[in-house]
Amino acid sequence: MNDKILNFSVRYGFLILLVGLVVYFSLAAPGFFGPLSAAFVLQSVAITGILALGVTCTLVVDGFDLSIGAVATSALMLSAYSMVILEHSAIVAVMLCLGMGALVGLINGLLIVKFRVPDLLATLGMMFLLIGVQRIPTQGNSIATGMTLPGGTVAEGTFSAAFLWLGRHRFDVVIERLLPMPVVIFVVIAVVIWLFLGFTRHGRLMYAIGSNARAASLVGTPVNRYKIAAYMISGVTASIGGILLAARLGRGDIASGNNLLLDSVAAALIGFAVLGAARPNAFGTAIGALFVGILLQGMTMMNAPYYTQDFVKGAVLVAALVFTFYLSSRRTGAGH
Amino acid sequence: MSEAALQVSGLQKSFGKNHVLRGIDVTLAPGSVTVLMGANGAGKSTLVKVICGHHAADAGQMTLAGKPFDPADAADAISHGVVTVHQSIDDGVIPALDVANNLMLDRLVERGHGLFVRERHLRAEASKVAAEMGITVNMRARVTDLSVADRQMIAIARAMARAPKVLILDEPTSSLSATEADRLFDLIDRLRAQGVAILYISHRMSDIRRIADRIVVMRDGAISGVFDEEPLDFEAAVTAMLGHRMNEVDIQQQQGTTPVLELTDLHIRENAAPITLTARDGEVVALVGLLGSGKSALADILFGIARPLGGSMRINGNGYTPRSVEDAVAQGVFMSPKDRGTNAVVPAFDIADNMTLPFLGGFSLGSFLSKRQQRRRADAMVDQVGIVCQSVSDGIGTLSGGNQQKVMIARWLLEPAQVLLLDEPFQGVDIGARRDIGRHIRATAEGRATLVFLAEIDEALEIADRIIVMNEGALAAEHINDNIDLTALVADITGPSAQGTGQSL
Missing domain, CATH: 3.40.50.300 (P-loop containing nucleotide triphosphate hydrolases)
Structure with missing residues (x-):
């Protein structure tokens, strides 16, 4: 009987908590339960969610990507530089950013696989490198139309409408202009990565690598290629996050995106607790991101001061980790 | 006293x-x-x-x-x-x-x-x-x-x-x-x-x-x-x-038919005599030797993990030079490695996923896995090999050592092999499971050459048609498993190192 309760709480505890939160905020904060508020929550978690899905792929192969936040801000600056200063079209800017993300992922992967640098150190190094690189072309300044360039000329280019559409367009769902484009992209990426990790043989092999890389290689799995692929997925999703951020802001803001890394890693780790998976998974990551979003939105609407936000996120993360590791170890322990 | x-x-x-x-x-x-x-x-x-x-x-x-x-x-x-x-x-x-x-x-x-x-x-x-x-x-x-x-x-x-x-x-x-x-x-x-x-x-x-x-x-x-x-x-x-x-173990000694694996002057280690060996279709060959005798080195070379220093390998008359494990598997050479805990078991997976791991491609339609097909094949194998489990969707960790090992071997019996290599298949396995595994390996031996790498004589006697003794990275002796002279076999395995020739890793 006790085992059943434990099993049930490990499996559904987090989802029940999520539903409970929604019910509580709906009753306590007028206006929380409604399409506008829901769209706002989704909007707030879309970009961190996309980054978190990428880092989930690296967690699956027992790796870790600390460079995602820096990749996202680099994509933000690169897209601004490309359109405002080099006067490229939206397509070119987007392609440049995606290419940059893939390249960074490839370099991360090669550092880890070929040069045997531990994953945390390799991606930490890459994070510093990118934070530095993105400041060099503009001498540490943000990029906006009309800014004076080092040579004395004025930047003439603008963010094209097509690019801004990516960040600002809202689809008509239930009420007019409700659902923002980044949310749609987030959902699409979440579904794709969920299918990829959970239901394809490539995903299954990646989980095998994460659980026992040696066993995976001894059945003929090209372990190194899958690991590199995981970092490339992570790099590309992070650059998508950066593109969407740029499109929403409409300028190359050097200071934005500071919290992206920690928030998205937190979402991926909270995801371990969802449905008692005790391992990285795309569905859990998306729910984890949503959980943090709902909590912060509800608290804001109940007038909790902004500076309590990080504390709340931290508390949720620690609780989720205890949930995952302590309770599921008890559960497997009971099985023997 | x-x-x-x-x-x-x-x-x-x-x-x-x-x-x-x-x-x-x-x-x-x-x-x-x-x-x-x-x-x-x-x-x-x-x-x-x-x-x-x-x-x-x-x-x-x-x-x-x-x-x-x-x-x-x-x-x-x-x-x-x-x-x-x-x-x-x-x-x-x-x-x-x-x-x-x-x-x-x-x-x-x-x-x-x-x-x-x-x-x-x-x-x-x-x-x-x-x-x-x-x-x-x-x-x-x-x-x-x-x-x-x-x-x-x-x-x-x-x-x-x-x-x-x-x-x-x-x-x-x-x-x-x-x-x-x-x-x-x-x-x-x-x-x-x-x-x-x-x-x-x-x-x-x-x-x-x-x-x-x-x-x-x-x-x-x-x-x-x-x-x-x-x-x-x-x-x-x-x-x-x-x-x-x-x-008690009744071996119907098989000669084997056509040669499948032929090793010619295969050089696996510096200062060791080259290995020439033929393994035929349907026979089970045991390579017996102490730790450091070169068994694992030979297995690694055959499975594409390491390269020989010289010599040639042929399978069914065609040259065989595997560049990687992937390559070896693609050419029909399968190996169940020793130390299943580190080398074979994927602890996070259930029995069906563990068993089908090498051949996931065959269980998927355009990359998407068919859970039903995986389970059907795994269920069939569970019956054939005699794996004791509740369901193939139970975690691999719920099985005893012997049953885990059966899953690891069954993994390589899903598809027909040209050459099946089993490195210490009875490691950490109780007697009952060991008999089951041995019986199944012998029963399915037709259509491939089977090489079993063992340190223990009695295990070799239970499973092999032919026992080849390895020492110092070379072949030391060969015995047909039929009224075998045990004393001579024991002497072949331990003999030279007792003379103090030294044995290096």
Whole structure:
């Protein structure tokens, strides 16, 4: 009987908590339960969610990507530089950013696989490198139309409408202009990565690598290629996050995106607790991101001061980790 | 006879339904070396684990110098003076620390030691311990950088530092060269003279001849022979170890038909004679040898993990030069590796996923896996191989060792192989499961060449049509498994290293 309760709480505890939160905020904060508020929550978690899905792929192969936040801000600056200063079209800017993300992922992967640098150190190094690189072309300044360039000329280019559409367009769902484009992209990426990790043989092999890389290689799995692929997925999703951020802001803001890394890693780790998976998974990551979003939105609407936000996120993360590791170890322990 | 140092009587231990120890009586006398022999799965390591406090016995008593001895855990056993050097060396050393720190580690743990480490003093003390043991390595060298043999000596030296009354050595020479082993034997002689009771587990005849005062033989969880009269009857001990089991296992010896795998002048190691070998369709060939005999090196080359130094390999008449494991699998060469825990089992996966792992491509439609197909094939295999489980969607960790191993072997029987390599397929497997695996391998042998790499003679006798002995990276002898001359076979396996030619890894 006790085992059943434990099993049930490990499996559904987090989802029940999520539903409970929604019910509580709906009753306590007028206006929380409604399409506008829901769209706002989704909007707030879309970009961190996309980054978190990428880092989930690296967690699956027992790796870790600390460079995602820096990749996202680099994509933000690169897209601004490309359109405002080099006067490229939206397509070119987007392609440049995606290419940059893939390249960074490839370099991360090669550092880890070929040069045997531990994953945390390799991606930490890459994070510093990118934070530095993105400041060099503009001498540490943000990029906006009309800014004076080092040579004395004025930047003439603008963010094209097509690019801004990516960040600002809202689809008509239930009420007019409700659902923002980044949310749609987030959902699409979440579904794709969920299918990829959970239901394809490539995903299954990646989980095998994460659980026992040696066993995976001894059945003929090209372990190194899958690991590199995981970092490339992570790099590309992070650059998508950066593109969407740029499109929403409409300028190359050097200071934005500071919290992206920690928030998205937190979402991926909270995801371990969802449905008692005790391992990285795309569905859990998306729910984890949503959980943090709902909590912060509800608290804001109940007038909790902004500076309590990080504390709340931290508390949720620690609780989720205890949930995952302590309770599921008890559960497997009971099985023997 | 003086009072026994350690007396074990009526010891029983079961794991689930598996009755591993069925009433063991052993007496260790101070100042004598008792050698414990037994085939894999006979229960030797379980007995050791009960004595050193790792497992609790289900029934029976132990007395240590006349007083009841019931260790709560390993630390308790050590504090009573029962010290064990386990087979896996790295349990006994801390690789990241230097030699001096490793030797003095127990001193550092003591409460009265003080806060700061006095490096110079520590090294001086450690050098003294090392000199007594005849260890001549740099005290500042990190243990990771040492050879396996040096690490083994250090693990033993650490055990000595605890002044044991009873010392248990679990296959201590399995990774030592002949000269290094001699150093160890000198040390054992010295300890024997000091009155330490030693339990020495090994089946290397050369070791046993050199140091045994008594031989105790275990088979199937019971003592099958005790030999303590001078001169010790080694042949009788080997027979007691293998028992009558050879007669029970009925091998219909197969000649095999067409040659499948042909190795010509394959050079696997510097200074070793090249290997020429043919394995035919339908036959099971056992390659038997001690650790370091080159079995694993040959298996690695055949499976594309390592490259030969020279020579050629052919499969069905076509040249075979695998560039990677992936390549080998694609050409129909499959290998079930040894040490399934590290090399084969994916702990996070269920039985069906573990079993189908190498051939996921065959269970998917445009990359998307079909859970139903996976389960159907896994269910069929579970019936064929006789895997005991509730459902194939149970975690692999819920299975016993023998059943896990069956899953790992079944993995490679899903698709037809040209050459099937099984490296130590009976490692950590109980007798029942071992029979099941052997029977199934033989029953499915047609259509491929099967090579089994083994350290134990009796396992080879159970499964093989032909037994090839490896030594020093080359083939030493070949026997057809039909009224085999056991004494000659044992001599082939252990012989040369007993002459002190040295055996390097």
